[in-house]
Amino acid sequence: MTQDTVRAVVRGVGHYLPARVVPNSEFEKTLDTTDEWIKARSGIERRNFAAEGETTSQMAAAAAKNALKMAGLEASDIDALIVATSTPDLTFPSAATMVQAALGMKSGFAFDIQAVCAGFVFALANANALVISGQAERVLVIGAETFSRIMDWTDRGTCVLFGDGAGALIIERSTGDGTKADRGILATDLNSDGSYRDILYVDGGVNAPGAGKLRMEGKEVFRHAVEKLAATAHTAMAKCDVTADDVAWVVPHQANLRIIKATATKMGLPMERVVVTVPDHGNTSAASIPLALSVGVERGQIKAGDLLVTEAIGGGLAWGSVVLRW
Secondary structure: OOOOEEEEEEEEEEEEOOOEEEEHHHHHHOOOOOHHHHHHHHOOOEEEEOOOOOOHHHHHHHHHHHHHHHHOOOHHHOOEEEEEOOOOOOOOOOHHHHHHHHHOOOOOEEEEEOOHHHHHHHHHHHHHHHHHHOOOOEEEEEEEEEHHHHOOOOOOOOOOOEOEEEEEEEEEEEEEOOOOOOOEEEEEEEEEOHHHHHHEEEOOOOOOOOOOOEEEOHHHHHHHHHHHHHHHHHHHHHHOOOOHHHOOEEEEOOOOHHHHHHHHHHHOOOHHHEOOOHHHHOEOHHHHHHHHHHHHHHOOOOOOOOEEEEEEEEOOOEEEEEEEEO
């Protein structure tokens, strides 16, 4: 590699959570469940639900504004905007174009990416490609979801796991030495296998009756998650020649505390080096990694120069990882 290796470096991060906080105890009123059962099964203690009329694009725009503020940038400084979501406001137009309008962006381009819980990783990998190829200097990447709108409130195995929210990350073109010491995105790894569709899906859509509800075979998802998350993380780390010893923080998809712990063990990393937000937010699908990144910065955990590994898996199945230096 040469002295002028193009890197996509993080310029800013931000998040948004809806005002309504729903503790586990609220589910005890309508379901055969308890706070203890939910915590033991998932590690989740509370989550946020969007207010009536509050949409995915509105939450995405709020997170984006916070990221722009942290970066000291205006919407006009952004060349491309990507929203990762499985719960857009409408079938079309994209949530991203709605966010573009909400931010007052009159130039650039915007589009959605749908890879369910792996959506942000897929969006970040694509944003990185836009920067490296020269199609965009600066990209705003957002994960936003209103999963509360696709829950079956009679299914205690799923409806207690998910929450709503949004997180945003701004990356911009920079140059590095082409080594693993560079700031920015160092490696990405994306995967999918459509043969596993039936273990995690929504039973509705444009060609089905109604918007549908989320359906999941929890044990099967858990088994695939631990194996595939550790594998994709190791693949991405090998691409940029880093080891577990180099990693300051793993920022995983916040689906389930047991999955997070089992994956960290497989990666050879202690939980002290894992950013965990799932007790407070539940599984916010594509929003969970950018939300965790923003909270990790807010807590003072993630600092400039830290090497991070993010990994996620979602319906599809789709899974992947990104290695970046903050």
